[in-house]
Amino acid sequence: MAPRRRSRVQNHVRALRERHEGMTQQHLADALGVSRQTVIAIEQGKFCPSLESALRIARLFEEPVEDVFELEAD
């Protein structure tokens, strides 16, 4: 049996956030309406956000959603 993977959806939220100078995890959390711990979990790949939040994140960073989130290659 193949070992279970953490998540097949990878994201670049942390890199994008760091590229936007001055944007903290708290700023992102406030913009999404979630807690800061949830943003940390998303950045660490421990939690896959809902489609609505994913679209909001993409809009916030002015990037196409597929540049923020991608399906891990098989």
Add this chain to the structure above:
Amino acid sequence: MNSSFMPLGPFIAVFFIASVAVAFKVYRAPGDAPAAERGLLASACVLVGLSPVVWLLVGWLAGETSVFTGGIQLIVAAALAGAAGLGRHRRRQVPVVVSRWHFNEKSAFIIILSLLVVCATFARRAWGGEDAVVLASFGRAIVELVVFVVIGHIIAALTHAPIDAADAKPDERDRAVTLLSARNAYYLLFAGFVSLPFYAVFQPSVVGFVVTWTGVLVLSELVYYGSVLTYYRLGTE
């Protein structure tokens, strides 16, 4: 009843009304303080006003007073004011101090610990005892559990940073963790429920049956809160 305390009544009534008015003003005060912080201060004001009222009533009814008659209210008021001060201090620190653990994680940890301690002490007291002993221990265990959980949550809420995050609305991750944990606990609860007829056959007494069934509930709660803790720590993916 001891009427020697009564001459102080009007002064204490005025003091209590003034305290409530101050509490109301503190809670409605403009500024950047979160509602939880203002609520703690307002509660402290009300308790300070309540302290002499309790002292007066106990003195009037019982004829004597002690440190518990009003003193407890002052101690709790000091704790609440201290917590509000701590919250304010943390809020003004740069960078702002934020608790590493989500409040739900702390809550789950407190409940798991309380359940384990109370169940262990219950088993030690009641194991092999008569029905009356088991029933008395069972009632005592329920009271102990409530006290442990309530005190634990008060301490966790007062030390959480930022303090208003303790009663924040659940977000999508919180809801996902709750759903997944409830699913895990449901399997055990369902298994326990369908096994009820077998317990009834092997348990000679009603008390034993109730304790066994409560044991299933406790196990499912342990699975639920254990799952909550695990999903918050390790992730839901």
